[in-house]
Amino acid sequence: MSDPTPTFAVISGAQVHEVLRDRDKHLLDLVEAAYRLHGSGDTVNPPSYFLRFPEDPSSRIIALPASVGGDIGVHGVKWISSFPANVQRGIPRASAVLILNDQETGYPIACMESSIISAVRTAASAALAADWLTRDRVRPTKVGFIGTGLIARYIHTYLAGTGWSFDEVGIFDLSPEHAAGFKGYVESTGDGDVVIHESAEDLIKACDLVVFATVAGEPHITDPTWFEHNPLVLHVSLRDLSPEVVLSGTNVVDDVEHCLKANTSVHLAEQAEGNREFLSGTLFDVMTGAVQLPADKPVFFSPFGLGVLDLAVGKFVYDEVGRAGDLAPVEDFFFDLHRYGKR
Structure with missing residues (x-):
């Protein structure tokens, strides 16, 4: 019996950019398809969760959990921060990661840089x-x-x-x-x-x-x-x-x-x-x-910005990186998977 545990990979911003570059029309169609899935009830998109800081009220980190059905078929969450003072530091205001979870097992299968994904879906x-x-x-x-x-x-x-x-x-x-x-x-x-x-x-x-x-x-x-x-x-x-x-x-x-x-x-x-x-x-x-x-x-x-859109774009990136043979699993990311341990 083959190992049912999904592999876990980290996908860099450079890889994300390479996949999404010059594919504007395709990604527009992908976002429209995600909107149609959402409108027809084939998604789960609960409220976003805001982490705020009393000492820095202009900054926040937001969690956008979601699930998309249809041909996309993935669960996940985007974790995106907005720190306006970063602009004065010479770096972008927002930074983000996207976690994708396998639809069948729930295991996380990828963590990818997501500021580009977020900008693209927006x-x-x-x-x-x-x-x-x-x-x-x-x-x-x-x-x-x-x-x-x-x-x-x-x-x-x-x-x-x-x-x-x-x-x-x-x-x-x-x-x-x-x-x-x-x-x-x-x-x-x-x-x-x-x-x-x-x-x-x-x-x-x-x-x-x-x-x-x-x-x-x-x-x-x-x-x-x-x-x-x-x-x-x-x-x-x-x-x-x-x-x-x-x-x-x-x-x-x-x-x-x-x-x-x-x-x-x-x-x-x-x-x-x-x-x-x-x-x-x-x-x-x-x-x-x-x-x-x-x-x-x-x-x-x-547009408040739906997590299902991030998942649609992120899953496309994941599939394209895998299709190109550039998906690099993190060895031993999942550990101690046997119910009673190994002797």
Whole structure:
């Protein structure tokens, strides 16, 4: 009888990057498939768990446990930290690992660097939403980024890699240095004219697709009139918009229960209204035709970020590394597996 114990491997960030590089369209399709599995009930995605620190309230580490059925077939958890002060240290704000568990035995089969996986699933989710939420509207020609870190770069990459092109790319960041760095990156891609705006208001009013990718902990955009031109807003950072702004538009989320917590903008709107009737539905509802979007209001997409998406991308990485023969099991990782020990 063969040994039933799965092997355990560590997959580096370099390996993750190599697998995911230049596969934007495939990964967009993979994320859409995961959304459809989730919407049809073939996933388990319990609430995320926040580890916070009284001495450092702006930082946190989040656990996202999940399970995905269908052709993906894996359990696991992402453990992702957000320490904003890292930016001043010269390293990225977020770091993460993803643990995959075998669907049959529950044994962990891999630990992989996951900041790239997290950025990819976030960017693919945003690009997917931009596609579906504009199918019955005039396709945006001017995109603006408020916040210019890693997530903004990945979202721009995935928009460009899945067929989007823009006449103009707007940029606003509280750090002139970061805005200039992002401008140089966008210019290197050749994607339209690039404009650094002096304020978030100027950028929002000038763009018909607005991406929020900040580290804001509470709303700082409070005037609904800035959105009177009815843009599509990818509210990836979740806490930038005041309840008044949220309630002025059409609201789509990735998962209702996940988004309406942890003082996200839509959670604050729920508290202000006392109900959830301002939500039109989920991205899955839009994809299946259950929700129709009006053209005469701004559309706000607020994705809390589902662990099932991380698992879908992570399992793809695991399978590809294994297919290439580059999966390196950790010898003797599992030990003392006999019920009564060996004599």
